[in-house]
Amino acid sequence: FKHPGAEGSKGAESFVTDLDSLPPEHQHIRYNPLQDEWVLVSAHRMKRPWQGQVEPPLATTVPRHDPHNPLCPGATRANGEVNPDYEGTFLFDNDFPALQPDAPSPGPSDHPLFQAEAARGVCKVMCFHPWSDVTLPLMSVPEIRAVVDAWASVTEELGAQYPWVQIFENKGAMMGCSNPHPHCQVWASSFLPDVAQREERCQRAYQSQHGEPLLVEYGRQELLRKERLVLTSEHWLVLVPFWAVWPFQTLLLPRRHVRRLPELTPAERDDLSSIMKKLLTKYDNLFETSFPYSMGWHGAPTGSEAGANWDHWQLHAHYYPPLLRSATVRKFMVGYEMLAQAQRDLTPEQAAERLRALPEVHYRLGQKDRETAAIA
Template sequence: MKKTVTRLADGRELVYYDSRDDAVRGAVDQRPLGPTSTTSEVRHDVLLGDSVAIASHRQGRTYHPPADECPLCPSRDGRLSEIPADDYDVVVFENRFPSLAGDTGRCEVVCFTSDHDTSFKDLTEEQAGTVLEVWTDRTAELAELPQVEHVFPFENRGAEIGVTLGHPHGQIYAYPFATPRANLMLRSLREHREKTGRNLFDDIVERERAEGTRVVLEGAHWIAFVPYAAHWPYEVHLYPKRRVPDLRGLDDEARTEFPQIYLELLRRFDRIFGEGEPPTPYVAAWHQAPFRAAGRADFALHLELFTIRRTSGKLKFLAGSESGMSVFINDVPPEAAAERLREVASE
């Protein structure tokens, strides 16, 4: 993989990741952009103990542009976009409307392909493998920033999720703190270790393999299952069988197998609700260990994939119990969700 670092007209960093070593990336951003101006601020909630990013400049971000004005497509035919080149494999650049910036962290956009009319599930295994290498490289790069404590690569797909740009892309948030979800997992890890002497993540994976009813897909190096207490109607957790704290720890065998397993999961997600249904909206979220957290070595890298669609034409809204008290109520039994995801396997 060849990596080429350049700058956009307003000074933001852009990085090309090419599968070919002879790729030349000399295109210059010709847009008349002034320096970016952000108002990101992180405020600590003393009652709940978590943090909130205040980012008023995001009110003016690009919102559902027509396909011929997509800012994530290559610059071609006289139209200039966020990517100066006329084609690309994978591109990462600093978000023009970041939730976190400067001392409060960093937000990046990851464009998975130059093809506007596709989705992650349509990538080849080679392309998906390149994206995995990009996530890993960005984790390593962002780990070197002194203000960054936790790196979160993720993809939101579908307008129902809140996506404002239709081009296949994801984001990476580099937080200046360990996120509440990570802290809860670390606390559970610690309590389980104190009580049993064992690793909680290892026990979870072993339980799912032993019971089998919620296992969706298993390879030599990865296992995917619907969790016992799934929050979402269709939710799958994907773990490497060799526990590592973040993407940097994956070995070559796990990296090679990942595209096969993950692409199959995404294709199954689009078949859950039957033929003729629109693409399934989803969130795909990588959970990695915070860099300086106590108990980091016990953390298990994993990906959580879920949809807010509970049945054909109906969404799972976070209403009173979920939004007000963080108590989820799931309409689909996890065992039934796993069975459905096994039924729609590729032939």
């Protein structure tokens, strides 16, 4: 667990215990045991003047229904298909898939420096709600529960054929989302992607060395330390990881050992829906904007691999939001991040403290609604 080439660097386990002696603004590096990476923490950089790019204000008015929006109920998509008048979630094949089930193999390589392998799979789009002017934090808990159930169902369906099912949501134009309608994507692949391979290797190694899943022990430790917790419930934890890279990055963990989404009990799914709504409400309340992020679920591999021993895996979701100082100033992963290693501008403990302090009632609700919610 030593940083390569860092003379005198300590192992991650002993390094954690020394953090209390460091001033919050003192730069240091932290180890990510889940992905075998390091991050440079330089909180004093938050004080530097900002004359860089400022994002334009986000659009505040989105039509509830636009017949020209290909994700709306009843709309015609690019391939000529007409969406049903759906009232809940709606899952369909991506009209522009990055993966296709019948792609040919590239053939053998004539040199080890020029390797290519077959890549097959399917890509789907899942609409969360029929209205374009809502997002997950503005949906009801039962509506979010329907999304959770749809996630579990599509994981089970595609996981019967493919070893990796990646559910991910890009929210906001800042994260490259081309359509404001509430939706996510599901890509199932014939191979384990790079991040999944790193998490597989690291979790397997930790289980072999310590006798329990890495993220189960990590969640237990964060519950004891409390400084990076954002939300807790009967079945779930939300925390800013010790090794967080993005400014207000969070990790969503079940309290018990769960390998995949379909294994969640009805009570855990209800609780997940509730804690997701609270987290995403806090995100929106941070800068009083529709908070952009990329999020995704990671669980044990599936397909023909499902019968193997994957007990070292713990289900989890990553949230990676780019906003740094305000709704218009974001963290850019360029320069040092692209050429050396990740670097962040405030400590995970500072980020968790700010998120913890935010209300769980959405800023867009009127005062009357706030009072009613507070009473409830």
